[in-house]
Amino acid sequence: MSELERDVAHMIIDALELEDISADDIDPQAPLFGDGLGLDSIDALELGLALQKRYGIRLDSDAEENRDHFASLRKLSALVAERRTD
Numbered sequence: 005m006s007e008l009e010r011d012v013a014h015m016i017i018d019a020l021e022l023e024d025i026s027a028d029d030i031d032p033q034a035p036l037f038g039d040g041l042g043l044d045s046i047d048a049l050e051l052g053l054a055l056q057k058r059y060g061i062r063l064d065s066d067a068e069e070n071r072d073h074f075a076s077l078r079k080l081s082a083l084v085a086e087r088r089t090d
Contacts, residue, residue, distance in 0.1 A: 005027070005028070005032050006032075006081065008081045008084060008085055009032050009077055009078060009081045010027050012077060012080055012081045012084055013027035013030045013077055014027050015051075015054050015055075015058050016030070016036075016041075016051065016054075016077070016080075017030075018054070019050050019051055019053070019054035020043070020047055020050055020051070030077050031077070032076065032077045032078040032081070033076050033077075033078055034076060034077070035075060035076060036074055036075065036076060036077065036080070037074065037075075040076070048070075048074055049065075051074065051080075052065065055083075055084070059084050059087070059088040059089065060087075060088060060089030061083065061084065061087045061088060061089070
């Protein structure tokens with residue numbers, strides 16, 4: 005897991021108050037939603053706000069590519085690397 009992936013994992017844990025897991029418990033390639041980490045659409049909204057607060061990233065809630073961005077920790081970290089403004 006890269007340093008950025010670890011940081012994004014900590015953001016996910018903090019934003020969603022997932023106190024029973026650590027950053028190391030999140031497989032960078034596993035799905036964040038459904039069978040993977042088990043997140044849902046409400047969690048996606050919380051993550052969108054957390055991305056904006058922590059990294060200055062704004063996402064259009066209706067954008068088709070959001071599903072791909074939130075597919076896994078690795079994909080979300082790639083988005084952060086590409087768009088971060090902090």
